[in-house]
Amino acid sequence: MYAMTGKLVVQNGNRAELVEILKQAAALVGKIPQCRLYIVNEDLSNGTHVYVYELWDDKAAHDDSLKNEQVRELIMRARPLLAAAPDGAELNAVGGHGVDF
Secondary structure (H helix, E strand, C coil): CEEEEEEEEECCCCHHHHHHHHHHHHHHHCCCCCEEEEEEEECCCCCCEEEEEEEECCHHHHHHHCCCHHHHHHHHHHHHHECCCCEEEEEECCCCCCCCC
């Protein structure tokens, strides 16, 4: 399975707005059968950091989700809230608890 983790750093005071946008994104991609997980996390020790974890059947399914007009609109709304470019990693998820591999 294809996984992505992302660290988003927001401008001060914008975390709640970004989190709401990301939760809307989770609701959209959650309707795609190939999306297994989309988790939005607030960093407890830093008020400007948000982490996203995504798990997909494969990279192609993730890439296809980025073509969705509603997803693209949410990305455009989120960008001005960021203080830096997103950071993260592409991963090969090989096992664990909570998802059938």
